[in-house]
Amino acid sequence: MGEYTVLDGALAFAVPTKSGQSLEVAGIADNIVRWTSLDADGSVWLEVEVSIEDIISNNQSAASAEANMLIKILHEAHTANPEVLTPGFEVTTKLTFPRNWGLGTSSTLINNVAQWFGIDAYALLANTFGGSGYDIACAQNNTPILYRIENGAVEVTPVSFNPDFMNNIWFVYLNQKQNSRDAIAAYKQRQFDKQMLVSRIDILVTQLATAQDMQSFASALEKQEALLGGVLGIAPVQEKLFPDFKGIVKSLGAWGGDFVMAVTEENPTEYFKQKGYETVVGWREMIL
Secondary structure (H helix, E strand, C coil), X not given: CCCCHHHHCCCXXXXXXXXXXXXXXXXXCCCEEEEEEECCCCCEEEEEEEEHHHXXXXXXXXXXXXXXXXXXXXXXXXXXXXXXXXXXXXXXXXXXXXXXXXXXXXXXHHHHHHHHHCCCHHHHHHCCCCCCCHHHHHHCCCCCEXXXXXXXXXXXXXXXXXXXXXXXXXXXXXXXXXXXXXXXXXXXXXCCXXXXXXXXXXXXXXXXXXXXXXXXXXXXXXXXXXXXXXHHCCCCHHHHHCCCCCCEXXXXXXXXXXXXXXXXXXXXHHHHHHCCCCCEEEHHHHEC
């Protein structure tokens, strides 16, 4: 909670998932980086060889956008710490969630590359994908967090969140991945009273993170959806796709794709499957 508005200094509340991404590095004699990225099912979704020279010069002439972004990430990492890329490396990344779910393929990669190079992950994110960095904080923590950007500095506060109504929270994949960079760009073009919005979101995020019962939790979600929908000029996802749902449905991350969160008294799996959404994951299955 606090998506979009976190970019303007609002408080955000986020919870790390069980799933993530690993990065394994082995030195090789050749002056190249031989890179393989594996999806959760073991299939290869990116396989590329890049010369150290191309990384240093940021020569993005690879055949795919993914490979060119990788070159940029490694170039920025090398710029921050030029001592690492010698002579060459074989690198393998492995996702433990389906790549199209959008649970942090980019942010976990940035965090892992930053650890490899011994550099600041937030700075690496800023120089590559951009964004608020809350997902970097999730990659670095094993508990729920409150997150804020204050005068350009990141503030991360681990919090306890273990509500009695965990079994009433579900995550539903909307069958399409959303591009966070495009969504952020669209948000930044909107004109509104940022100070007012930030103060109202701060109150709702605090209410959410400290909610003692499902009704209080759901109420905070519903209010934020309505508030942010007005700012974005987009109908909240429940109004658009699930108006007859008995409970509350909230967008997560960039509105329009990836997952939504549903809070309801009864198991909603059958409801969402009848609507064409086959992936319905419970809180305990998804969250650390």
